[in-house]
Amino acid sequence: MNKNISLAFDRCKKENRPALLSYTVAGDNNKTKSIEILKSISKYIDICEIGFAHNTPIADGGQIQTSTHRALKNGTKIKDVFQIVKKFKKFKNSKPVILMGYYNIICQYGENKFINSCKNVGVDGLIVVDLPYPENKYFAKKCKKRKISFIQLLAPTTSNSRMKKIIRDSHNMIYYISMLSTTGGKLKVSSKEILKNYYKIKNINKSKNLVIGFGITLETISALKKADGLVVGSALCKEISKSLRNRQNPVTNVSKMVEKLKNKIL
Amino acid sequence: MKIRKNIPLIDQHDKFGFWGEKFGGSFIPETLKKPVEDLTNLFQKLRKDKNFIKERDYYFKNWVGAPTPFIKLENLTKHLGGAQIWAKVVSEANGGAHKIYNATVHCLIAKKAGKKYVVGDTGAGYAGKMLSMAAKKFGLKCKIFMGAKDIKRQKPNCDAMKKNGAEIVPVYTGSQTLIDAVSECMRYWVSNCDTTHMCVGSTVGPNIFVKICGWSTSQISRELAIQIKKEFGTIPKKLKLFNCVGGGSSSFGFWNEFMHYNKKQVEFIGVEAGGPKNSKRHAAPLTENSKIGVLHGAMQYVVQDNEGQIEETESISAGLDYSGVSPLHCFLKDTKRARYTSATDEEALSAYELVSSLESISPSLEPSHAFAEAIKIAPQYNKNTIFCVNSCGDSYKDKDIIKSRLGKYIR
Numbered sequence: 001m002n003k004n005i006s007l008a009f010d011r012c013k014k015e016n017r018p019a020l021l022s023y024t025v026a027g028d029n030n031k032t033k034s035i036e037i038l039k040s041i042s043k044y045i046d047i048c049e050i051g052f053a054h055n056t057p058i059a060d061g062g063q064i065q066t067s068t069h070r071a072l073k074n075g076t077k078i079k080d081v082f083q084i085v086k087k088f089k090k091f092k093n094s095k096p097v098i099l100m101g102y103y104n105i106i107c108q109y110g111e112n113k114f115i116n117s118c119k120n121v122g123v124d125g126l127i128v129v130d131l132p133y134p135e136n137k138y139f140a141k142k143c144k145k146r147k148i149s150f151i152q153l154l155a156p157t158t159s160n161s162r163m164k165k166i167i168r169d170s171h172n173m174i175y176y177i178s179m180l181s182t183t184g185g186k187l188k189v190s191s192k193e194i195l196k197n198y199y200k201i202k203n204i205n206k207s208k209n210l211v212i213g214f215g216i217t218l219e220t221i222s223a224l225k226k227a228d229g230l231v232v233g234s235a236l237c238k239e240i241s242k243s244l245r246n247r248q249n250p251v252t253n254v255s256k257m258v259e260k261l262k263n264k265i266l
Numbered sequence: 267m268k269i270r271k272n273i274p275l276i277d278q279h280d281k282f283g284f285w286g287e288k289f290g291g292s293f294i295p296e297t298l299k300k301p302v303e304d305l306t307n308l309f310q311k312l313r314k315d316k317n318f319i320k321e322r323d324y325y326f327k328n329w330v331g332a333p334t335p336f337i338k339l340e341n342l343t344k345h346l347g348g349a350q351i352w353a354k355v356v357s358e359a360n361g362g363a364h365k366i367y368n369a370t371v372h373c374l375i376a377k378k379a380g381k382k383y384v385v386g387d388t389g390a391g392y393a394g395k396m397l398s399m400a401a402k403k404f405g406l407k408c409k410i411f412m413g414a415k416d417i418k419r420q421k422p423n424c425d426a427m428k429k430n431g432a433e434i435v436p437v438y439t440g441s442q443t444l445i446d447a448v449s450e451c452m453r454y455w456v457s458n459c460d461t462t463h464m465c466v467g468s469t470v471g472p473n474i475f476v477k478i479c480g481w482s483t484s485q486i487s488r489e490l491a492i493q494i495k496k497e498f499g500t501i502p503k504k505l506k507l508f509n510c511v512g513g514g515s516s517s518f519g520f521w522n523e524f525m526h527y528n529k530k531q532v533e534f535i536g537v538e539a540g541g542p543k544n545s546k547r548h549a550a551p552l553t554e555n556s557k558i559g560v561l562h563g564a565m566q567y568v569v570q571d572n573e574g575q576i577e578e579t580e581s582i583s584a585g586l587d588y589s590g591v592s593p594l595h596c597f598l599k600d601t602k603r604a605r606y607t608s609a610t611d612e613e614a615l616s617a618y619e620l621v622s623s624l625e626s627i628s629p630s631l632e633p634s635h636a637f638a639e640a641i642k643i644a645p646q647y648n649k650n651t652i653f654c655v656n657s658c659g660d661s662y663k664d665k666d667i668i669k670s671r672l673g674k675y676i677r
Contacts, residue, residue: 055440056561056576058452059295065439078573103293104560108574130293130560135282157300157459180297181457 023233027076061184184234187215283473290593376463389444390585391423393467398432468513483519514592549579630659
């Protein structure tokens with residue numbers, strides 16, 4: 001199993017805090033800036049999720065769509081995504097990187113070739129939004145063989161029996177989607193309700209690192225800090241958009257925001 | 267890859283929902299797994315339920331107006347001097363297009379599922395118009411997602427949707443056409459799947475939506491088979507069924523009942539949108555041998571770049587302006603049961619003009635693509651070959667486009 005990811009969670013547990021996971025889109029707002037953003041936030045975060053852009057994303061809200069659009073517009077190709085990971089890993093090799101995106105990009109690149117490229121640049125995990133269980137079993141196995149964690153998703157709509165099966169076949173990290181929403185929606189359920197579901201999943205298998213994502217912002221993050229990990233994505237994408245609109249440097253602004261997020265969960 | 271006999275085509279998929287082991291499936295976010303599974307189970311139950319079938323048939327007959335006419339186009343036949351040309355005038359159905367069948371069935375299902383809201387996507391505006399009509403009829407609140415570009419070019423249908431009390435949600439992302447409307451509608455469903463039923467407007471999307479739509483539009487060929495037998499005493503030795511193909515709902519419905527005839531006897535000809543003459547952005551993934559990829563939850567031939575980014579298409583016909591195509595048609599192409607070709611914007615416009623000036627019907631720009639191919643090849647045959655074209659929409663909705671392109675509008 002992928003060690004970097006497990007180690008990151010272990011470290012956070014020792015510090016008695018959740019892991020902080022960031023999500024940014026590779027190539028947003030351009031290739032250089034997106035590496036600079038990763039470098040500057042890396043001192044606050046424990047794991048970085050990096051999105052590889054697809055122009056027909058069926059599960060992303062407005063903020064991430066805007067980031068995706070920017071990345072594609074400035075010509076970010078999948079080979080650039082791998083280059084960005086490679087450069088970042090050179091800078092901070094121990095920081096786990098999870099690539100996240102849609103299946104068609106992997107499918108056109110070729111599953112095996114994609115996993116190879118991931119391995120070559122040091123990707124630690126993969127999230128494929130539209131490749132659900134059990135369709136993803138075969139691909140997940142291929143990832144595991146190369147010590148890349150395939151991260152299964154669970155949603156509030158996932159039935160108990162299904163949950164058990166997914167957890168059984170999952171690797172060292174699972175992603176719980178906090179609510180019925182695309183990314184970046186306003187948190188429409190209480191943190192109490194989210195944590196109730198969280199513990200329900202956690203109790204099925206305590207050894208799995210379970211992170212919560214969707215709707216997490218500066219306002220909502222501290223109420224969920226009991227979780228193993230928390231993912232902030234749209235809030236960061238929004239910050240990039242805002243910075244550009246105000247002609248400010250997205251690197252410093254995003255970095256400041258991530259620092260604040262970190263302080264909220266200590 | 268082979269089509270099996272005695273099993274409806276919509277059921278010839280494997281346990282993961284793939285036709286021919288590679289087309290279709292359900293590439294959906296985890297959140298939608300449960301609602302899709304619930305819908306799958308409900309539909310499986312309903313289609314075996316005699317009362318549900320009775321209800322469907324009742325509304326098809328008394329509200330949609332089944333059967334729609336099957337007429338000979340005497341003047342066009344004489345003008346071309348080859349094959350006999352007939353039309354199935356599906357545009358006579360309530361609302362003016364085949365989209366009414368899918369919309370009606372979806373609203374009936376939504377009622378059974380206890381949902382109060384229904385959402386749908388639309389390109390030409392027909393799917394949206396029909397869904398708004400059916401929603402009104404069955405007392406459901408309705409939201410329609412439509413590309414901002416399509417809203418501009420399909421005003422009459424938008425007016426109809428509003429009149430039926432539906433909310434039109436303009437989609438400004440991407441190319442602002444059908445593809446973006448479908449994406450946005452799916453996103454909305456991800457966020458509201460607990461209270462809302464989603465209707466996908468064509469035989470596209472995750473497996474179950476392909477099935478429901480195909481099952482619904484098959485009404486067209488059920489009627490046609492009876493009408494043809496009544497007219498000719500039997501299914502003619504040489505019958506060719508022409509239909510435009512965008513997502514592929516009308517063509518699938520137009521062919522389904524004839525699926526198991528030998529293709530030498532009943533040939534299926536699907537006509538995709540070739541776009542403006544000399545354009546490279548054809549909305550014709552089957553004709554142009556596009557690569558297989560995932561779009562809107564299903565594996566299919568889809569217009570895309572090397573990286574897997576979906577490419578924009580260009581067509582005068584909003585209803586055919588779509589980068590993907592139904593997995594059912596991909597299956598029919600690879601099994602060689604159907605033949606696919608394309609017609610350009612210009613060919614479609616001329617076909618519209620010719621049919622509208624010679625006959626009492628006036629096809630919209632979508633079926634005009636099918637007419638274009640029929641007109642092109644009819645002279646090569648004699649009167650023993652029967653051509654039947656599905657005239658699945660009326661030109662009224664395209665009045666403005668036609669006027670600006672031809673300087674006149676004939677109907």
